[in-house]
Amino acid sequence: xxxxxxxxxxxxxxxxxxxxxxxxxxxxxxxxxxxxxxxxxxxxxxxxxxxxxxxxxxxxxxxxxxxxxx
Ligand code: HEM
Numbered sequence: 001x002x003x004x005x006x007x008x009x010x011x012x013x014x015x016x017x018x019x020x021x022x023x024x025x026x027x028x029x030x031x032x033x034x035x036x037x038x039x040x041x042x043x044x045x046x047x048x049x050x051x052x053x054x055x056x057x058x059x060x061x062x063x064x065x066x067x068x069x070x
Pocket of ligand 1: 002003007010012013015056060
């Protein structure tokens with residue numbers, strides 16, 4: 001996994017920049033990633049409540065060195 005330091009400032013995300021926003025990263029994990037033949041069965045939909053999604057985004061923004069950016 002790449003470093004998450006300054007993650008809120010380094011969009012787009014993933015190695016090909018395939019995900020534009022942190023909100024979309026959370027949605028990606030919440031739906032259990034993208035279906036593919038190599039997907040581990042442990043990676044599955046999470047169905048997180050929206051408050052938990054917002055908390056995860058706040059957590060990721062907390063890795064910024066200064067005031068949280070966009
Ligand atoms: C809800 C839980 C998770 C959150 C919030 C999260 C967050 C993130 C974020 C923000 C990135 C983008 C990093 C970047 O573009 O610089 C990322 C990438 C990545 N994460 Fe996660 N992650 C989660 C769960 C996991 C799990 C369970 C695994 C492994 C089993 C994993 C493995 C990876 C890998 C390998 C990448 C790099 C993918 C690429 O570069 O294409 N993550 N994650």
